[in-house]
Amino acid sequence: MEIGNRNLLILKDIIEHKDTITGKELENKFHLSRKQLSYGLGKINQFLSEHNYPEITRLTNGKMSVPNQLEDVLDQDWFEDEKQELWFSKEERVDIIRLMVLIAKEDLSLQHFISELKVSRNTVLTDLKKVDSELQSEGLILNYGRKTGYFVTGSEYAKRQMIFVVLNRLSMQYRHSFLARKLCRISKENVQSMKNMILEIEGELQVRFAGEMIESNSCFFAVVFDRIQNGMVLDEIPDSFRHIVGTKEYTVMRMLANHRNVQNEFEIMYLTAHVQSMKVEAVPMGRDTDETLGIQEAVEETIQNYEQLSCVNIREREDLKKLLIHHCEPALYRIRYDFHVGLDITEYILPAYQDLHNLVRKSVAPLERLVGKKIPEKELAYISLIIGTYVTKEGQLEVGNTQPEAVVVCQNGITVSRFLISSLKEMFPEIRFTKCMSADQFSKFQEPFDMVFSTIPLKTEKKLFVVEPLMNGKQRKTLRETVLKALREQGILLSKQDLIMQLVRKHISPNLYNKLCMEIEAYTSPQTQEELVEARGELHLKELLVDMNVRVVDTKMGWKEAIEFAAMPLLYDGAITIRYVQAIISNIVENKPHLEVADGVIIAHAGIEQGVNDVGMAMLVLPERIEIDGYIQADVIVVLATPDYESHLLALNELIEILEDDTKVAKIKQARTPNDILELL
Template structure:
C-alpha cells in the first residue's frame, strides 16, 4: 500500500492540527470536498495496512485522530511513510533528471523502468514532460542506442538544473532519502561535506539557515561528483569572475584543494553557492568587513525613518539584521540565483503600502547592486522592516508569564516576522528568543514552550506553526494552543458545565432560554470572545487611518503673510494641541529636533514634515499643514513654503496616510496644484482624490 503526495500532505495537516475541520483542510490544501473524502479513505486504507486505527469524522466537521496515529507520526515525522511513498509524475520527472545528471553509465529505458518500478509507457510519458521542463534551462534530452539518454546543453545550465532539482526533491516528505537512493550516496560522504560546511561557517564567522544547511551538502557533493566525472565548466557569466580574492573564495579554495579541484572556474562556482546562502547569524566582527554594505544599509534605515517619520530605537540591531539578509541577496541577484520561496502573494495584499515605502527606501542598496531589486527579494525586506516597526510598539512582558522560544528554519527576515506575529498573537506568553534548529539544541536559557516551523526532539510543549498565518489561521492556531496549554477550547466550552456553575450562584428563571443564549454566545468567533486576540486584531485594523482623516478643514491653513519656520510649525500644530492629539511638549520637541539635529525632513521640493518620536508626547495620530506665500529658511539648512507637522503614538498606525501623502507629492502636477491652491477646499480636493 502506497501513499501519494496529496495523502501525505493531508495526513500531515490533520495530525499537526487536530482542531482543524474538513473545511480548513480543504482551504489549506486547495481541495474539493470530494477530493478530501477520497484522500481520507486512502489514508485509512494505508493506516489499516500498517496496523493502525482509522481516522474518523465528527459531526462538528473535525477529525477524531487515534493516539496511535499521532504518536507514530510524531515519533518519526515522515519516516513511517517514507518506504511506502508513491511518486507523482512531476516527482518522477525530477528523479529522471537527477539520475541522468549524476550517472556516468549508459542509461537505457530498462534502467529507468527498473529503478522507478514503472512501465515503459509511463516512462515515455514522463520523458515527454521532462523534455518540456528542460527547456526552461536551455537543455535538450537526447537518446541514442550507443549512449542511451543524455542531456545536451552547457555545463553551467546543467548545474543550474541540478541545483533546482535538488531543492525541489528536498521539499518532498522523503526528499533526502530519495536523493540518497537514486544517486547511491554513501552516508559517510554527506557527513564529510557537512563537516566541511561547519568549517566554512566557522572561518566566515556566520551560520547558514537550517534550510540551506540541508541543501548545501547535496549541492556541493553532487557538483563535485560531476567535476570528478570530467563534466567541467568551460565558461561562467562575467559577475562570477569578481569573486576571486574574496574571503569566501579563499575559504572554498581549501575545500576545493581537498577534492583536488584546481580549475578557477569550478572554485568560483563553488564559492557562489556559499555567497548566495541565507544566513541565520553573522558575527559582529564580520559585519565591519563589508564596508559598502554597512554604509548602504545605514542609508536604507535613514531613508526608511524619514519616509515613515519614525525614529527606530534599536537601529544598530536592525542594521545587523539587514546586513545578514542583504549580503546573500546581493550575490543571489548578481549571479541570477533565486533560492528564496516567493512570498509576494502572501505579504503584498496586507502590506502593500509598506512595501511601496520600502521600495523607496532601498535606493542605496540598489545603487550598490547596480540595478533594481526584484519584487521577490524586496518583499523580504518589507517583512523585515515591517516586523521591526511592530516590535517597537510591543508592551513589556512580566516574569511570571510562560516563556517561549520560536524556531524558524527560514532566513532572518521571515524568522523576525514570525517572532513578532506570535508575540502579538499571544500577549499572555513571553517570547524570549528566535532560534535556528541548531541554535535550539544549544540554547541554555529556561523556557516552557517552543513554537517551531519543524518538529523538534524536545520534552517541552511544542507547537508546529507556519511562517505566514492569515487571519483565520491565526484564530485556529490560537484556539489550538490554548486547548493544549489550558485544556480550554475557546470556542466550545461545555454549556452544561457552565450552567452548573451559574445554578450554584443564581436563580434561573428560564433554563432553556439560558442554554440557547449561552450556546449562541459560545459559538461566536474567537475574535469576538477573546479580548487579547481582539486587541491584536484591532491593532491591525487601526492601519486603516487614511489621509482624509488627518488633513481636514481644521488642520489645513493657507497664510497670506510670511512667518518664520517656528511660527509656521506652531500654527500647523494649534488644531492638534486644541484637540489634545498633541501635548504641548511635542511642539517644543519638534522645534528642538530641527535646531539641534538638523534632520533631512524635506519629502518633496519645498515641502518639509516636522515630527518627533512616539514617546515625545503624542496622544493620537495627527497631521497639520500650513501653506506659505513664499519659501522660508527652515533651521538654516532647508527652504520650504509648505510646512507639515505629524505626530503618532505608534510606529505603524500612520503609514497608510503617509504613503498617500508621498504619492501626491511625488507628482509635479499635484505639487503645483497644491502651491496654486487659493483656498482650503482646493487642497482637500487633492487629498481626497483617488
C-alpha cells in the same frame, strides 16, 4: 499495502499539526481537491489499520481527530521508503522532468518519464512542452533523437543554475528530498559527506547556517562534485564572481575543494558563491572587511531613508541595524549571483505590510547601489518583514516572570525566526518567550522552560506545538485557541482572568459560565496583524487632509510661526497637543533632520510619544519660499502626527506619490484655495 508517498506526507503533516490542521489547509498545501483528499484519507486509514493503529477521522468543522497513539508513527522509516508509489501535481512533474533531463547520464526515452511519473504518454508530452519553454528562457535547448533520446544542450553554468532551483523546490517546497537524491543518484552517505563539509565551513567562518540551507545545499553540492568528477566542469562564470578570490569564504572553500581533488578556479569560485549566499542563523563577530563595512553604511542609510519617509524614529534602531546587516550579507550575494532560494514570503507580508513595503521599496536605493541591481520583490519582502517586526512592537504587553516560559525552534534562518517569535509574542501576551534557536541548539538546551513552539517535530517531554514559520490570520487564531485550551487543561497557564473565572464559576450555571468564557476570550484575544489592519480601517490621504486642515496664505511669516500656523488645525481637533508643536521646532533646531520630500516641500513631525493623540495631517502653502533654521527652504509645510508606526502609512504613501509628480507639486504651490489642492487627491 502501498500507501503512496504523497499520502505518507499528508499523514506526517496531520500528526505534526494534529491540534490545528484542517482539511482545507491540507488541500491547499498538497494541491488536492476535496475528493482527492478524502480518497487519500481513506488510503491512510486502511494503511494505519493494517499496522494496528487507530484511524483518523475528519470532523464536521473541518479539523482532524488524531489519536495520540499516532505520534509513534513519526518514528517509523516509512517516510524514507523509496519503494512507495509516487504521484505528483503538474508543477512537480515539470520540475522532475527538468531535473531528469538536466542530470541524465543515460539516454532518456518517453517511457522513462511515464514510468517515473505514473502518468499517460499525452500528459508527459504536454509537460515536456512546458519544460522546453522554461529551458529556453535560460538559454538551454531540449533536444530529442531516436537514438539519443531527450537531452539538454547549453552552458554548464546555466544547467547548474536550473538544477539548483529545481533541487531547492523539490526539497524545500515539495518536501521530496529522498526523490531528489534518487533522481540525481546521490546516496545518503554522499549527502552526509556534504553536510560534514558545510559544518567545516561553519567552523572556519564562525557562522551557523539555517537548517533549510544545509539540507538543500548538501544535495546540490553532492551533485556539483559528481558532475565535476564526470568532466562536466564550468568553462565560464559571470563577471560578478570575479571579486570572490581573496575572500575568507574562498580560502576555506579552496582548502576543502582541494581535499576532494577539485582545483579548477571557476569551480571553487562557483562553490564559494553558494556558501556566501546561504541564509544564516548566527553570524561571525568582529568582521570588518570592505564588503561588510559597505553593507553597514548602506543599511544605516536605508534605515535613515525609511525613518524620513515614514516620519517616525525607530526605538530599537541599533538592534534593527544589526539584524538587517546580518540578513543583507548573504542576501546581497544572492541578488548579485541571481541565487534566489527559500520561502517566497510575499503573500504573507504584503496583505499586512503593503504600505510599509511601499516605503521600504523607496528606501533601499543604498543597498541597490551596493549590489549593482534592483532588489527583487522576493528579497525585498524579507527586508520589509525585518523592519515590520521592529515597527509593530509598540503596545505589545510585557509579561512578568510568573508567566509560563516558552522557547521557539525555527529552522528557517535568522529573519524568519525573528518574525516568528515576534508574531508569537503578539499572539500570546500570557506567555513569556525566552529563547529562539535551531533544532541542534535545542538538543543541547539545558535551561528550564514550560513549552516549545517549533517549525519541525522534536523529541521533548515538554508540551510541543508544531507551527508554520509564516501563518495567516486564520492559522494564528486557530493556534491561539488550541494553545490556550491545552495549557489550561494541563494547568500550565493560569492567568488572573482564569483565577477570577474560577470564583465566578462557583456562583453561576455551567451554561452561563461557558458563554461568559467565550465572550471574554473573544474580547481579550490579541488581534493578528491582518485583523488590526482591517479593524482600524485604511486612512486615506483624502480622509486626513480635509478642507479645514489645508491653508493657503498670502502673509509672510518666520519659519517657527509657519510651523505653528500649519499645525493649528491639528491642535483644534485634538489630534496633537502644543507639546508636539514645540517638539517639532526643538528637533529642527537641535538635530536639523532631513524633512524635505520634494522641492520646497517639507513634512514636519516629532516622535510618537511627544504629544500625539490621533493620526492627523495638515498642509500650509506659503506665498514665497522661507528658510527653515538656515539649512533648508520651503514654501509648502505638511505637519504629520501619528500615535504609532503604522496608522499613517497609507495616507503618507499617497501623499508621496503626489509629490513625486512635478506637475502636481507645481499646482500645490500655485493653489489659491484649499479646494485647488483637494482636487489633486
